Amino acid sequence: MAQNLGALKRMNTEDYILQRQEEMGEDSQAYHDLPKIMKPGSEAKEGFSKVLQSNNEMFHQYQYPPKVSDWKFCGSFPSPLTTNPSRANLGKTFVSNNETVLVDIIGHASVGTISREFLRAGPREYVSYHPDHVKAAIVTCGGLCPGLNSVVREIFTSLTSLYGVKEVYGVPMGFRGFYATEFSIKKLDYEYIDTIHHEGGSVLGSSRGGHDTKLIVDAIQDFGFNHIYIIGGDGTHRGAMKIFDELRERELKVTICGIPKTIDNDIALIDKSFGFDTAVEEAQRAIRSGKVEARSTVNGIGLIKLMGRHSGMIAMYSCLASRDVNACLIPEVPFELNGSNGLFQYIQDCFDRRGHCVIVVAEGAGMDLLQEELAKAGTDASGNVKYPDIGLWLKSKINEHFAANKREINLKYIDPTYMIRTVPPNANDQIMCSLLGQSAVHGAMAGFSGFTVGLVNTHYVMIPMEDIANRGRSKVDPHSRMWHRVAATTGQPNFQNPK
Numbered sequence: 001m002a003q004n005l006g007a008l009k010r011m012n013t014e015d016y017i018l019q020r021q022e023e024m025g026e027d028s029q030a031y032h033d034l035p036k037i038m039k040p041g042s043e044a045k046e047g048f049s050k051v052l053q054s055n056n057e058m059f060h061q062y063q064y065p066p067k068v069s070d071w072k073f074c075g076s077f078p079s080p081l082t083t084n085p086s087r088a089n090l091g092k093t094f095v096s097n098n099e100t101v102l103v104d105i106i107g108h109a110s111v112g113t114i115s116r117e118f119l120r121a122g123p124r125e126y127v128s129y130h131p132d133h134v135k136a137a138i139v140t141c142g143g144l145c146p147g148l149n150s151v152v153r154e155i156f157t158s159l160t161s162l163y164g165v166k167e168v169y170g171v172p173m174g175f176r177g178f179y180a181t182e183f184s185i186k187k188l189d190y191e192y193i194d195t196i197h198h199e200g201g202s203v204l205g206s207s208r209g210g211h212d213t214k215l216i217v218d219a220i221q222d223f224g225f226n227h228i229y230i231i232g233g234d235g236t237h238r239g240a241m242k243i244f245d246e247l248r249e250r251e252l253k254v255t256i257c258g259i260p261k262t263i264d265n266d267i268a269l270i271d272k273s274f275g276f277d278t279a280v281e282e283a284q285r286a287i288r289s290g291k292v293e294a295r296s297t298v299n300g301i302g303l304i305k306l307m308g309r310h311s312g313m314i315a316m317y318s319c320l321a322s323r324d325v326n327a328c329l330i331p332e333v334p335f336e337l338n339g340s341n342g343l344f345q346y347i348q349d350c351f352d353r354r355g356h357c358v359i360v361v362a363e364g365a366g367m368d369l370l371q372e373e374l375a376k377a378g379t380d381a382s383g384n385v386k387y388p389d390i391g392l393w394l395k396s397k398i399n400e401h402f403a404a405n406k407r408e409i410n411l412k413y414i415d416p417t418y419m420i421r422t423v424p425p426n427a428n429d430q431i432m433c434s435l436l437g438q439s440a441v442h443g444a445m446a447g448f449s450g451f452t453v454g455l456v457n458t459h460y461v462m463i464p465m466e467d468i469a470n471r472g473r474s475k476v477d478p479h480s481r482m483w484h485r486v487a488a489t490t491g492q493p494n495f496q497n498p499k
């Protein structure tokens, strides 16, 4: 059914700024940081009206996730955090439903700023669920990613020790675990989750495929779950959105919350997904091995394949971090093998300059060169195209080329694919997992539903789930400054011959 995405409130920017000025008072620094707008009728001050002209076009769009109370009555209780003695000073850190975070923060003085705003995540003073009435389920879906266990653990501990919820369950093996009889849904306890954040993988298990909206919602009803925490990527969010629609269709008072998981860091809108940092760090070990192998032999080539079916983020950031890479090949930027600007000539140039060459290739790179293999590749259980192995293909093409030219080369192929995603998260990702888990629980307890928590411009926010589910993947922009920085680090050309 078509859904109204919560209250979408538009406010004229001038009114917005005037209101903010009023709230802050002229003495505060923040007041002076605001664009200078005068109230109509007030006395002109220097510098004020000028900015007003250039900001005429500016507007802000507030986007709130829906609340459970929007489609079914639910009560409002003072947050248990106010009575939790160990949180006595939390009062000051409650977040109001007026606090938003800007999506677009780069202003253009000549045209004004156009930005959406998401509701800031965090504990609310009033919650919509009494802790005794919460029965929560957590599920992890899709491919593995460092930090899955940390998010599960944080959701559990936030629900139980912050809010006093007593019933939290783990759904095994992804979406199908809700209804498949060969698995059983397990009640989580502290002993079980105590050290899981030190382990890679997902203690709950995960899977691709197996989404059946009706069976899943039947199971939610049968078990009496009213909080569903779904940790997964783009596919998972499309599945979660269907569950959300079905829940509203049946008028069930169930909160559904997404926690974005993608090792490829390709979920749109958010700054970064958990586990990505760890994956980039882990990839350094493979790149370093490639470098050592390459420079210790005659005309050495270290060829390293990294994850990234549609987006070259892991490859791009791994190359930027390592500084040892001479060529970075990603799905977003096509490359040619032959010709004066092709990869083969570039490898030769590297031999001439430094005696070796290190190449990183993302698994989805160069698919235009493998059309035949791609046509036969098929899909996985979730419908994702299974890509032919670009690393092995490239290895054989490079070997063939230099053999045909009677040049000695020593190519070492390193494929650390699954090794970078099965490790536990690094310290940075551990912290991110904690904040995502806590944000999810605070939002759910407050009665929001159909939302996904995420980091936007360094602040944790609640994004309407539909936005995440329907938006395309985020990709490397070949015209971006970041990609140009990579090219500057590697020294690679654009691998395109003049036509």
Ligand SMILES: Nc1ncnc2c1ncn2[C@@H]1O[C@H](COP(=O)(O)OP(=O)(O)OP(=O)(O)O)[C@@H](O)[C@H]1O
Pocket: 141, 142, 143, 144, 174, 175, 176, 207, 208, 209, 210, 211, 232, 233, 234, 235, 236, 237, 238, 239, 240, 242, 261, 262, 263, 264, 381, 382, 384
């Ligand atoms: N369009 C869809 N409708 C309903 N369910 C879907 C849809 N797409 C994917 N799913 C379900 O979501 C789950 C995970 O999907 P998928 O395997 O694509 O991983 P993902 O969430 O995209 O994560 P990853 O980052 O590993 O790709 C699977 O159980 C799959 O059946």
Ligand SMILES: O=P(O)(O)OC[C@H]1O[C@](O)(CO)[C@@H](O)[C@@H]1O
Pocket: 143, 144, 263, 264, 307, 308, 309, 310, 363, 380
């Ligand atoms: O082999 P699996 O488990 O399907 O997962 C591999 C894929 O998962 C991803 O990490 C995310 O979709 C891809 O980059 C990668 O190809």
Ligand SMILES: [Mg+2]
Pocket: 142, 233, 234, 235
């Ligand atoms: Mg996916």
